[in-house]
Amino acid sequence: MDNLEKSDYNLLKSVWPILFIVIVCALLAVRYSMKIDESSSSPGAGMGLVYGILSLALIVILSGYRIRKSLLRTPIGSLHAWAQSHVYMGVILIVLVFLHSGFRTGGMLSGLLLALFLLVIASGIIGAILYKVVPLSLSKYGRHVMTMEVIGARIEKLLAEADKQAENRSAIFQETYSKHIRPSLASQQVNWGYIFIEEDEVIKTCKAKMESLQQDTPADEVYGMSLVGAIYAEKERLAYKWAMLNSLRVWLYFHVPLTMAMLVALSFHLLGSFYY
């Protein structure tokens, strides 16, 4: 029943993690078997230089991912293989860069380059986590694929439904609705806080809010308020998906520009190295 009950998403299925561990161990073994004194090792000579050249090669390949992504008609390896290699090579790169720098930050330019590099890596790791977590959370939802368009259209519908529910109700009901619920229903803003919490927590918060609001609702309208509450919870559930989907787009606005900045700093770093 494997095909039907669970997705075959299993990173360990790929050969990359094993290769990754082997390479990292090999590098560390080389490093320590040579027993290089940290203070005397130089990034521009001996093994330091080798690590530098290897790092450069990996950075070129990692940046090449963007090019692969736009060469959709050219059979140079499946994008999935490229993406997997990208993530693992990126992590190997951290070790290589530190081995190259001798675990020091160096001068101003090198320091800036290292900082940008770490930001690129950090944003990459965040992206890799989002790539794993977001689709899983979106897939939990009903019979339809949750795209931006589907979510947007549903949210609009929910507002209209809630407005209808609130029509011809008592003044207290109307006030509670327009003050405490409608603004959230009508809000188009992405609630970024949602990407750090579980969907169930969002629903719990909604329920708690509705319970407190229901205390002031006239007894004969409690049922009506619970219907509005259900719509509100649905909207927040969708807003959660919306935030999740948005995070997939937004993180690239960090990862790619940071990569660009790092490549500029790297060019200066290389020029400097050749010059001196």
Added chain:
Amino acid sequence: MPGVNLKLKTLSGLSSIYLFADENQADLAAALGDCEVSEYQPEEMICREGEYDENCHVILSGMVRVGLPRGSGGRGSRIILSDGEVFGEIAAMSGAPRTADIIAMKPSIILNISRSSMFSLLDKFGSIKKKMDALYRERALRSQLMKIPMFSGVSESFVDGLVDRVQMGSYAKGDVIFNEGDDADAFYLIRYGFVKVSQNEDGKEKALAYLKEGHCFGEMALLNEGEKRMATISAINRVEVIKIAVEDFSNLLSSYPGIRRNLESAAGQREDRNVQISQDANLANTLRTTIEDGVISTKSLLIMDTTKCVQCDTCVEACAALHNGKSRLVRIGAKINSFIFIPTSCRNCEDPTCMAQCPTGAITRDSNGEIYHKDFCIGCGGCAGNCPFGNITISELDEDTDKGIIKRIYALMFDRGSEKGESQYKDLGRGPGGSMAKGREADAVMRKRKKKRKAVKCDMCRGFSYMGCVYNCPTGAARRVDPTEFFSDLTSVG
């Protein structure tokens, strides 16, 4: 490759062909009007083993051999067929690849009856159905029966006896073969098509499994005398069955007690399975949707795993890049279960309704089983209207009349738009923000181009070594699968 293609209307003398002899010639000519006739020279290959060919062939004149190609060392046996004989009917009916090479021995004129025409001939003309059934009985029935796992160990003479006595049955899509609670009349073997096994639960139909070609059903109620049918069996698409009568089945059970034991243990497994379906909403849902959405009766299905899809739309961009800037893939569709969804993309159905009424024969299946439109499609929209999944659209395609070689090489080397699948109009500034000069340039290009209506559907990236959408999915969410393998857990137990 066939020699000359002649239209059937130009040929007369169908009455001299055994298969057609007993029918009204005018009705036949009308029914066969769209069929093609091909001429073959000696040693020309008519069908190749392993390839898909949706036609049943009738030799109008000439001689062909079925078997090994010339020079292959004379292994195995050959069958020689001549005037009036039929070949390829089994593969045409089942949609399976050819099982043998067929080669012309003399100059031969062959009538090619498409699968859909063959089915309508069988439905319309009783004598043709009878003769085709007799042919099946003679050529394939014995081996079909021997293939049933339940029959392993049954003597050849017993099977030979059955071959003469079994009955054939045909059912249209949706027909009920028998109902839960009916008296048991026979044991069934599916010759072609898919059936649904379902039970009534509180007035609602609950799907339990689907069965396909080569599977059997109806044995449970025959195990104990007087027992009624435990489930309803209905046809998911066109279904052809072989019926073994109660007496023959009882004979089988009494002659081979091992068969009874196996069936009884299979019955126990089925019970467990039904309980599992009642308790597992996801499984029950998957089963229902795969049957209702017609997933099962397709040959190849593009699926997307929602637990991996990051909605980057690179698949759609890739599809456009490989198809002149127009994507055939729409990344929306119904979810089959909690994580798989089926986007809008050709499913290469077993029984493609899109191919049924194409006036020009432009929509066809290739030797790998893939359905595609040939260049001479006139964009009439018949296939699009017939596709039950809405996977064909009619599109106005640009036809670049400027075929300059320099321009084409330039486009290949430098036109990033064509690599990325962007429309050239957009590149030329038709979109917002384009300069006036670019706009005029675009108009000039537009005048040079003719617009052509064409049916557009997923062609599984014909001519490319990979499928654009699958190859360019960064997370491995998009996959092409054979539904009968992928959903094999949904077939019946035992």
